[in-house]
Amino acid sequence: MTPRAHRVVSRRRETADTWTLALESLPGQKLPLFAPGQFGMLYKFGVGEVPISVSGASTALDPLRCTVRAVGSVSSALAATAPGDLVGLRGPYGSRWPLAEAVAGDVVIVAGGLGLAPLRPAIHHLLAHRNEYERVIVSYGGRSADEMLFVPELEEWRGRFDLDVDVIVDIAGPDWHGKVGVVTKLVELAAFDPNNTIAMMCGPEVMLRFAALTLRSRGVPKERIYISMERNMHCAVAQCGHCQFGPMFVCREGPVQRYDVVEPWLRVQEL
């Protein structure tokens, strides 16, 4: 429960209000191993703590990467953290993306806005074990071109022959020459075998519900659709109740959950 100090080694701007921090452990300590989908609690000393998506799991060579959108006092302070500064980190917490269950089938990744961050480690895993999966599709929707995350990496992924990456924006400026509309359109257009597909989705809850509806209309069973939920995680160890969602605590049973399990609760107001 006690945050362990980590050093910020770099800070990269993703959009006007979103930053990715790379963290390394202090001498003599190991970086925690986050499985794709798990989250951490990031602590800005003297300000507070927030749940943060791990957007790049640590490896022997890579630091841990966390993507932070500056929307409140804590996340703004974290986003402004300079290289060399210390932040506290607890975790890993929560469930993981069903990458083992998806082996030998098609994988459809559906991300909206900041939702690409927790899916990025899953995409890295799929690419690192590319021969174990059939078609891998990444459908990414954003508000506008300048609010999309990891753009250089998206461009690199689009250049691969073993990955179908497509992006779409709600609002197009004059410089945007790509697709315009909602991410469900990409799900309609994607080529996959619905009977042998696992879908992994993260984004605003309204988007997730519509994307799930589209996947179901394509024939993907509900129990093969997984979503990552955002809730008000505080303690991260299922004690405080802030993230209670029906019969579950999102910090413990989530954030990644099967759609058929969470669907009845998604439309309950103020839950």
Place this chain on the structure above:
Amino acid sequence: MESIEETLAATRMFHNLTPEQLSGVAQLGEEVEFTDRARLMTEGEPAESFYLIREGFVALQTEAPTGAITIETLHGGDPVGWSWLFEPHLAHFDARSRGVTYAVRFDGASLRERCVQDPGLGYELMRSFASVIVERLDATRLQLLDVYGRVNGG
């Protein structure tokens, strides 16, 4: 490239047509090819035809003082234009190709005439276009919700 009839048979919105109806509609189609940024329809101008995109994509746009705004893009299997169905048959938006685009163009007046002769065909086509309209209405509602813009503070 596949025949127009094969294109129609592979398109979801024509799945409920009988083989005879499909063949009859295909006879009214004409293969067309657009270079990048070619204009398929112009806002306010007569819209006496609609297009079924085979390959490539089409941007639905409207002019603003700052330039053309793209509202939505349409892709393979999507129909472009439904003003041919409804009076006064004037296009509501501009439609421009994005990249080289292949499509089938249907003459709206001939198709309406065929629907009058075969109300079953008319019903199925109206049902298909209504379904497309509902899908685009849903998409527009989602865009209006601006779901990516709403984030809780923390």
